[in-house]
Amino acid sequence: xxxxxxxxxxxxxxxxxxxxxxxxxxxxxxxxxxxxxxxxxxxxxxxxxxxxxxxxxxxxxxxxxxxxxxxxxxxxxxxxxxxxxxxxxxxxxxxxxxxxxxxxxxxxxxxxxxxxxxxxxxxxxxxxxxxxxxxxxxxxxxxxxxxxxxxxxxxxxxxxxxxxxxxxxxxxxxxxxxxxxxxxxxxxxxxxxxxxxxxxxxxxxxxxxxxxxxxxxxxxxxxxxxxxxxxxxxxxxxxxxxxxxxxxxxxxxxxxxxxxxxxxxxxxxxxxxxxxxxxxxxxxxxxxxxxxxxxxxxxxxxxxxxxxxxxxxxxxxxxxxxxxxxxxxxxxxxxxxxxxxxxxxxxxxxxxxxxxxxxxxxxxxxxxxxxxxxxxxxxxxxxxxxxxx
Amino acid sequence: xxxxxxxxxxxxxxxxxxxxxxxxxxxxxxxxxxxxxxxxxxxxxxxxxxxxxxxxxxxxxxxxxxxxxxxxxxxxxxxxxxxxxxxxxxxxxxxxxxxx
Numbered sequence: 476x477x478x479x480x481x482x483x484x485x486x487x488x489x490x491x492x493x494x495x496x497x498x499x500x501x502x503x504x505x506x507x508x509x510x511x512x513x514x515x516x517x518x519x520x521x522x523x524x525x526x527x528x529x530x531x532x533x534x535x536x537x538x539x540x541x542x543x544x545x546x547x548x549x550x551x552x553x554x555x556x557x558x559x560x561x562x563x564x565x566x567x568x569x570x571x572x573x574x575x576x577x578x579x580x581x582x583x584x585x586x587x588x589x590x591x592x593x594x595x596x597x598x599x600x601x602x603x604x605x606x607x608x609x610x611x612x613x614x615x616x617x618x619x620x621x622x623x624x625x626x627x628x629x630x631x632x633x634x635x636x637x638x639x640x641x642x643x644x645x646x647x648x649x650x651x652x653x654x655x656x657x658x659x660x661x662x663x664x665x666x667x668x669x670x671x672x673x674x675x676x677x678x679x680x681x682x683x684x685x686x687x688x689x690x691x692x693x694x695x696x697x698x699x700x701x702x703x704x705x706x707x708x709x710x711x712x713x714x715x716x717x718x719x720x721x722x723x724x725x726x727x728x729x730x731x732x733x734x735x736x737x738x739x740x741x742x743x744x745x746x747x748x749x750x751x752x753x754x755x756x757x758x759x760x761x762x763x764x765x766x767x768x769x770x771x772x773x774x775x776x777x778x779x780x781x782x783x784x785x786x787x788x789x790x791x792x793x794x795x796x797x798x799x800x801x802x803x804x805x806x807x808x809x810x811x812x813x814x815x816x817x818x819x820x821x822x823x824x825x826x827x828x829x830x831x832x833x834x835x836x837x838x839x840x841x842x843x844x845x846x847x848x849x850x851x852x853x854x855x856x857x858x859x860x861x862x863x864x
Numbered sequence: 865x866x867x868x869x870x871x872x873x874x875x876x877x878x879x880x881x882x883x884x885x886x887x888x889x890x891x892x893x894x895x896x897x898x899x900x901x902x903x904x905x906x907x908x909x910x911x912x913x914x915x916x917x918x919x920x921x922x923x924x925x926x927x928x929x930x931x932x933x934x935x936x937x938x939x940x941x942x943x944x945x946x947x948x949x950x951x952x953x954x955x956x957x958x959x960x961x962x963x964x
Contacts, residue, residue: 478911478949479890479956482904493885547884549891549904575880575891577902598894599901642901 495547496775501744501755502539504564505530505556506685509585511621512609514648514695516681516756516814521560531749533563535767537570539745542771544574550602552579554755556747559586565594577601583609584632585625592635603669604636604643611656611663618652642669649678649700649708678708679806679829682814684756699825702832710836719804719837720863726803727856732786732793734809734819736802740779743771753779756810759819785809787820795822800852801839805830837863867951869925869943873959874918881915888912890958898956905958911949920962924950 507526508518519526531539540551551571558564559582571578578600595604609625610616616626636643645664647653653660664674678700682692700708709715730736739753746752750763751774757763762782764774787793796807807826809819816823834840839855849855867873875881878894890905892898898905907915913935917927924946931942953959 476948478908478914478945478952479905479958480908481899482906495884544882549884549889572893573880575882575889575893577891577904596895599892601891601902601904603902 495549496772497543497546497548497742499550499552499742500539500543500548501552501554501742502536503554503556503745503747503755504536504558504561504567506747507560508555508557508583509560509622510557510583510609510625512648513619513621514650514677514680514698516684516695518556521557526747530561530747531745533566535749536563536567539749539766539771540567540571540574540576544576546772546775548576550577550579552581554581557583557586559591565591568594568600569598572598572600579605581605581607582632583607583620583625583629584636585628587632587635589635592639592641595641596639604641606633606636606643606645608645608647608660608674610653611659615652615656619648619650637667640668643667644670644674646675646677648680649676649704650698673712676708678705679825681756681811684758684810684814686814686817696825702828705829706832706836709833716837716863720860723803723837723856724860724864727800727852728802729798729800729852730796730802732797734785734787735783737808739808739810740775740783743775743779751775751779753782754810757813759809759813759817762809762819785819789818789820789822792820792822795827795845795847796820798847800849800856801830801834801846804833865951865954867924867947867954869928869947870923871961872920872923873950873954874920874962875915876958876960879958888915892958897958905956907949910945914946914949918959 506517506519507521507523508515509521511518543551558580561567568578579602580600582604584606609619613626616629617623645667647660661673664670680695680699682695735753737754739757744752744755745766746758746763749766751766751771752758752763764778766774769778787797799805805826806829807823811823811826812819812821815821815825831840831846834846835842837859839859840846840849846852876897878892878897880891880893882889882891888907888911890907892901892903895901913931914927917930922930928939928943928946931946932939935942950959
């Protein structure tokens with residue numbers, strides 16, 4: 476007989492009676508970054524003192540961590556910007572671990588030092604570190620990252636992680652300038668001991684989530700994957716079709732006028748200045764909660780549930796998205812609408828085009844057909860599942 | 865691993881124990897605790913009842929006596945549970961002996 480049940484952090488059978496209020500919290504330690512990636516939706520200059528001065532103090536981050544722990548939170552995801560830019564990162568990391576939470580660290584690895592890596596060895600985060608990779612060659616990496624020394628520093632960070640056997644996974648943006656490096660990237664990723672599957676890619680890049688840089692938005696719109704490129708990348712994964720059949724049977728259907736059909740607000744993301752957001756990308760002022768004035772508990776238990784009941788009023792949304800059965804294939808959400816148009820309920824044309832391309836690939840809709848006009852969508856889904864299930 | 869009823873065992877400083885929604889969760893803090901660095905542990909009801917008595921003052925024999933008072937079980941059954949839990953946790957370095 477065993478008295479201690481071993482659990483992986485993601486295991487859902489942890490809670491025998493009631494789930495805690497908060498399972499995971501994202502904390503964006505800074506929006507500043509030592510990279511200036513061409514596709515990034517959030518980065519600010521690393522040496523911007525105005526932004527630095529507005530960031531949460533060490534003590535305030537600790538207070539949020541304690542509040543999160545008191546709500547049952549077991550995992551903190553430190554993200555940014557580049558979280559290692561904060562001079563108090565080691566202190567915050569150790570504090571988080573000391574109060575009984577595990578850490579997911581998202582980094583570009585350029586600031587991984589022997590001190591940081593030894594900290595991760597002595598007090599393991601409990602989750603694999605996630606490293607974003609912007610190319611396999613100095614020229615391409617530095618071009619994407621917008622910094623001439625970036626590749627060398629990234630390489631040093633990776634070497635330290637490998638040398639000290641810190642488990643990490645790698646992921647990459649899918650960019651035209653990295654075309655031709657994908658095979659090399661995947662071959663290298665396969666040599667990393669903690670990589671148990673192929674690396675993930677981002678390709679449908681978000682526009683600036685603070686809606687602060689129209690020029691950069693224009694560039695992101697040019698470099699993000701087209702709908703056809705998206706489908707071509709997805710079908711590279713041999714299990715994609717099978718996964719989608721299962722996914723479709725669970726999540727496809729008409730979502731109606733309720734705006735939040737995702738998990739936004741069930742957990743939370745804290746921005747670099749101490750605001751609780753419903754999700755990482757939704758920064759619209761009237762949807763965020765200033766934790767200097769309101770408790771995290773109140774945000775999660777009272778304010779966010781009310782926000783999650785918001786309904787769309789935009790006639791275009793009601794005519795299209797609310798009637799569309801591709802909700803499971805489409806990333807349309809209030810955050811995407813906010814980033815693209817500054818509203819919560821404007822149909823995002825890019826997401827709509829991507830979803831329709833996926834649906835055409837699966838034979839769920841015909842050429843030039845609009846999914847919200849399809850009346851027999853239930854039959855089509857059944858047919859799709861019957862053929863591929 | 866020999867576990868003595870006459871010794872005092874306490875939670876190791878290399879773990880953090882948390883009670884969340886009535887579950888007792890043990891979160892390893894340092895490397896080498898438990899079986900893998902990403903594991904968490906949840907104690908079953910018996911384990912949790914015993915764990916909550918590890919106050920750094922009582923020996924396992926004392927804890928057994930208290931639990932016999934609390935639960936309608938024989939001393940033998942409870943003693944076996946106490947020894948079983950402590951052996952399991954000591955192997956994982958989650959409890960340590962303190963000398964008085």
